[in-house]
Amino acid sequence: MIWQTNQLLELHYHENTFYLFVFFSTICSYNFHWYLTPGTYSASERIRWGDRHRTLMLLLCGIGIIGSLWFFWQLREHWLVLSGSAILTFLYSAPKVPHPAFRWLSKVAIGKTLFLTFVWTYVTTVLPALVAGKFAITPLVLLTLHRFCLIYAICILFDYRDLESDKQEGIRSLITMLDLKNLNRLYFFTLLMAAVCAGLLGPFITLSAIISLMIPVVVTALLTNKAHLNTSDYLFYFVLDGCMALSAAIYWIAISF
Numbered sequence: 001m002i003w004q005t006n007q008l009l010e011l012h013y014h015e016n017t018f019y020l021f022v023f024f025s026t027i028c029s030y031n032f033h034w035y036l037t038p039g040t041y042s043a044s045e046r047i048r049w050g051d052r053h054r055t056l057m058l059l060l061c062g063i064g065i066i067g068s069l070w071f072f073w074q075l076r077e078h079w080l081v082l083s084g085s086a087i088l089t090f091l092y093s094a095p096k097v098p099h100p101a102f103r104w105l106s107k108v109a110i111g112k113t114l115f116l117t118f119v120w121t122y123v124t125t126v127l128p129a130l131v132a133g134k135f136a137i138t139p140l141v142l143l144t145l146h147r148f149c150l151i152y153a154i155c156i157l158f159d160y161r162d163l164e165s166d167k168q169e170g171i172r173s174l175i176t177m178l179d180l181k182n183l184n185r186l187y188f189f190t191l192l193m194a195a196v197c198a199g200l201l202g203p204f205i206t207l208s209a210i211i212s213l214m215i216p217v218v219v220t221a222l223l224t225n226k227a228h229l230n231t232s233d234y235l236f237y238f239v240l241d242g243c244m245a246l247s248a249a250i251y252w253i254a255i256s257f
Helices: 002-009 015-035 045-052 054-074 076-096 100-107 111-132 137-161 163-169 180-200 207-222 224-229 233-256
Strands: none
Touching (some): 002 015, 015 045, 015 111
């Protein structure tokens, strides 16, 4: 996704160093988050597997910390914007930290889904542009809105699947507060906005790029009913998660042949 941002916005900076910083930071934050997530309330075999291998999660979290700090130092001139991604990432997992100073965040409505969406949108779209330092404002805004809306819609499907476990953990979000009818209205409106923002990028990017942005929106919409009825880890962690990066894969194929 970061590669696609670099291509569409024509960004130039130390890409490989940035890729590695994001890679190790993701390893760290992912394992930190799931280490704090009890497998008791989940029907997911993947989450229960993680619950049985918590030592491995701590080890991977440690490796992620070391790697992210190493590459952070190499990008230290951008410390302020990089720190923003770290803060957003921590805020997503903070409600799970077993301490009163953080547990109150679990009571904040709509926070869970929005924090996660902000993190991935910021890291994959806004942050590369800020590190590069030279970019066109309008394409960046439209691509950011497109990414935010697509990721948010996918997160809604994940949160709907985790509705009962979130309630048992005491984590509040907009998804736990809305009935299915209003949730679907929010979901499809978000997908519509993702498609509109992709279309508005027409004057700035190629037709193949626009098509690549539209396809994941359509695929996600077509998977809605299946996601509501099927809690398969393969559907959510491979297909739906994959929809976030599907556009980049399609665009890479389009410009390679």
